[in-house]
Amino acid sequence: MEAVDLDTQAGLSGSELTAPVEVVxxxxxxGAGRSTAAKVLEDLGWYVADNLPPELIPGLIDxxxxxxxxxxxxxxxxxxxxRFMAPDELSRVIEGMQQPGVHLRVLFLESSDEVLVRRFGFARRRHPLQDSGMVDGTLSDGIAAERKFLASxxxxxxxxxxxxxxxxxxxxxxxxxxxxAGRKRQLEITIQSFGFKYGLPLDADFVFDVRFLPNPHWIPELRPFTGKDAPVRDYVLSRDRATGFIESALDLLKIVAGGYVEEGKRYMTVAVGCTGGKHRSVAITETIAEQLSGSTTHVVLTAHRDLGRE
Known part of the structure; x- marks a missing residue:
């Protein structure tokens, strides 16, 4: 009987089998910040697996x-x-990860006992070793036992x-x-139009109300169009106060975006609302997004929550 190469049968080439991978x-x-570190890695484009049993790790890498x-x-x-954390298990699991094309690093997060006790107090949580029954005693006993356990x-x-x-x-x-990996941190800014009659967006960091501008809905020849169409957009942008509003909004958003980048924030949602989310808010959203684009510190996305809803 002719031998069957299962990898070839599955349509996998040698290059696919040996694709290089970074593993951390x-x-x-x-309490030292593992969850925060994991979220940062996820935002940086890493695929994150939390508390995976050690026997599944080689398969996941493959x-x-x-x-x-x-x-x-x-x-x-x-x-x-x-069990990965048992000193005799660590070297075995790491050795199993040492494969051609796998670049492995271990990140260890630590903190002082005083700060760890304070963090557990704020969160009103017991130490995992206390909950597991591995330690009989106080929170400090759990921290001390874990520090000793993880020394190697x-x-x-x-x-x-x-x-x-x-x-x-x-x-x-x-x-x-x-x-x-040298990637420049960028803030993702979403500018979203909406209609107040359908409710406020729940995830907005800022909400701008443009109902002070004349409503194209009351002009019969403009009513069928949306804020993405030139006749409505030209009408909205030519109105009194529209230009001043856009300039002020841009000045504010640029200041805030710079602060968000410095503080490590990665997402900002700006909501622009009119009555129905069809004319004014759409035109203003498109204009603000267009003028915010082109920066090296952020990328701009647009969304129109209620467009076409009427």
Whole structure:
């Protein structure tokens, strides 16, 4: 019987099987910022798997390399609840990741006992080792036991970040420097039109009301068109106060966008509303988006929530 190459049968080429992949293991003390680090990595384009059983890790790496398109950046978030963290398990699992084409790094997050106790107090949570029954005692006992348990993991880490004195934004910046691969941080700004009669957008950071402008709805020859059509757009932009409003809105948004970038924020949603979300808000949204575009610090998207709803 002729042997069957299962990989060839599945339509996988050798290049797909050996696609290079960056792997970072994110670990550290509970409360030191693993979840925040994972979110930053996700925003940077990494595929993030949280608390995956160690026996599934080699298969996940293999699947990432076989995917179409392949996943080239994979982050594995592991905490003290996983067997992965046992000192005798760590070296075995890391050794299993050492494959041709796999660039592996271990990120360890730590913080002082005082800060960890305060963070657990704010969150009103018990330490994971207390909940698991591995430690009988106080929160401080749990932190001490975890620190001892993970000492060898920290020693083997490629990157150690102490979050004791770091804000969330400081941690974002450090993660960008270590794992952003030189990518310039960009803010994603969504300018969205809407109709007030359908309710306010729930996810808006800013809401502009342009109902002070004359409504094209009351002009029969303009009523069938939308704010994306030239007749309506020209009418709206030629009205008194429209130009001044747009200039003021742009000045405000540029200031805020610069601050968002400095603070590590990645998304901003600006809602522009009129009565029905068809004429004025659409025209103003398109104009603001057009004039905000072209920056190296942000990208601009447009959305028209209620266009065509009437």
């Amino acid at each position: 293991v994110v670990t550290g003390l509970s 699947m990432s390399r076989r995917a179409e398109p392949s996943i080239t950046r994979l982050a594995l978030v592991m905490d003290v609840r996983s 993991v920290k020693a083997a880490a490629d990157v150690v970040i102490d979050t004791t004195a770091l804000s969330i934004h400081d941690l974002n910046r450090q993660m960008d420097e270590e794992f952003g």
